[in-house]
Amino acid sequence: MGRLAWRVATLVGTTDETPTARTLVFRVPDWPGHLAGQHVDVRLTAEDGYRAQRSYSLAAPADGDEVRLTVQLVPDGEVSSYLVEGLSVGDPVEIRGPVGGWFVWRPTDQAPVLLVAGGSGIVPLMAMVRARRAAGSRVPFRVALGHDPHRVKTERFGPSGG
């Protein structure tokens, strides 16, 4: 791996997922590709040089130079508020990655998968579900989602790719 450079990523599109979360589509020249479950570090630099950096999961499988992140607004959150409410198409941010090898799913993985998440933890799981579908994999996936861990909802993605 060695030293990873910061790359300039340009916002090319957005989709609102919920009133407080949006998916950001960035164009990152020469993006090396990534595995579902990996993330990037996003760095913002203010005009006075002040910098803030946070991690965001890659929300979809690798697709050329396109990188998708889904960001949940955190009340008073420094970086998430800018990414959800401040950033406009054409604006640049800096991105470093992909990183993280602990929580990844490879299309060649054959074992049944149980994915459990709350809140924005759903983002890397969606990347895995999308990667599974893109690969035509028939490995059973079971996904449990919840805002409130006491009221978890289970959704099954069966062998037919549903």
Add this chain to the structure above:
Amino acid sequence: MGNGTDGDLGQVVDGNALAGPLTEVFAVDITTARARCTSCGATGPVAALRVYGRAPALVARCPGCAAVVLRFNRTPTAAWLDLQGATSLHFPLPG
């Protein structure tokens, strides 16, 4: 993957947050290494530590006993890594 709040300690995320910063100093992904906590002896992947603070200054604590396992700081000219709270790091590596 996580983020949440943890009382007075503020925003906490999981050890995956260390992947990017530590890629600057390690040749392999440290988040897949197993760390042994000096304080309680528990072992687990670095990805499962609880990380406090904001990059570039990060403090990773044991999920079992809350002791500091690893501290990292990146200044404009250097990286500083304190592993006093980790007895060992065990890296899975292909032959």
